[in-house]
Amino acid sequence: MDTQRVHRDIYRDPEVFIAEMDRIFARSWVYVAHESEVREAGDYKTTRIGTQPVIVNRDRQGVLRVMLNxxxxxxxxxCQLRSGNATSFRxxxxxxxxxASGDLVGLPFPEGYQHRDRDELGLVQAARVESYRGLVFASLAPDVPSLEDHLKGARHYIDRFMDHLPGHQLEVADQAHRMVFNGNWxxxxxxGVDGYHANFTHQSFFALMQQATGQQSRYISSKEEAESDGPTSAHLGNGHGLLDQSQAASGVLRQRLRTLQDAPPDNADLADFFGVPDGEALYAATSGPGFNVSVFPNLQLIGIQIREIQPVAVDRTEVIIRPMLGTGAPTAINRLRLRYHEMFYGIGGFGQPDDMEMFRRVDAGLDATDDEWLWLDRGSRRERPGAEEGQRVGHITDETPQRGQYAHYRKLMSAEGGE
Ligand code: FES
Ligand SMILES: [Fe+2]
Known part of the structure; x- marks a missing residue:
């Protein structure tokens, strides 16, 4: 495998999948929670690191823990529930x-265990747990770089995502969208960082926008736009990717806001709140910072959402999407954020289901074994180095982020000790 093309086996071979769970998910930083999901002592959620079940919780001392379930x-x-508050797990x-710290505190009829030391029978803990801007990551292996080193150039975009609602922290909404597709993770x-597909995969969405606003609606609206060298996709290092839509696609993103029933006809109250007289602040507050960032191997920040990608099997994946609301923000703002988000990314939305159908079609096409390669070479001749070492920058429709993802993937899959 080079990074201009990938072999079909990486999407279909169960042995490759098993190797990924070992060499990627069990040996590097994996996103597990946002801190607002486990705010108080005893709060917990259950999730997975790759295919391994874990509990993410805060113990009685308030320490964040990630333990095998x-x-x-x-x-x-x-632990059988998705989330809750518990002082113990029986x-x-x-x-x-x-x-809640994972120590074994109850052992029925202990006489039969005189030969065992109870201190050694606590739940198995992740070797490393660290947070960055509220995003909690865990590594099952101890010998990984610091989380900040791992995140590299993605940190700047995580900062911008977390700061996009002026004066407010972000917290996850009560409920998540959960979707499963028959295809590889x-x-x-x-x-999530593919700017090439939108005009086509999401054609019906643009038709709807056009109908609702009476204006032309496209993600990329001209040949010139499609062929310019605007630096709007990037590999940020360590497999993390960026799709910056704040310039190229801002028209359609704004169109989407204007079609919402709940959008106020004038933004007076909201403008007062943000101290900005036009709709700019409202736009940012309701739709997010205007870029998608992908943190390898399982996290994406898109619009106002945190998206977790959970591998289930080589040809089955769960996607969990959690919209982020402003803590203490006006209800009008949070409501608009949810409506804007659901319209495209909700289970009944006009965007995400189309993407999932494309994943299913890729999986169906992969039945053709006589054509073995998938191409990711778009823009490889025009991409250029980014500001930091290891970064590459390309046009919004280029496959620069995907090539970066697979360069890192190859490194992890061929390394003896992971990252
Ligand atoms: S399997 Fe848990 S107590 Fe036996
Ligand atoms: Fe899409």
Missing amino acids: RCRHRAASV CQYHGWTYD KLQMEN
């Missing part, structure tokens, strides 16, 4: 009980 006796999962099978990682 697996009883140390005979492997039953000890395995229902034979009653072993762990406190990397298809979604590629697509």
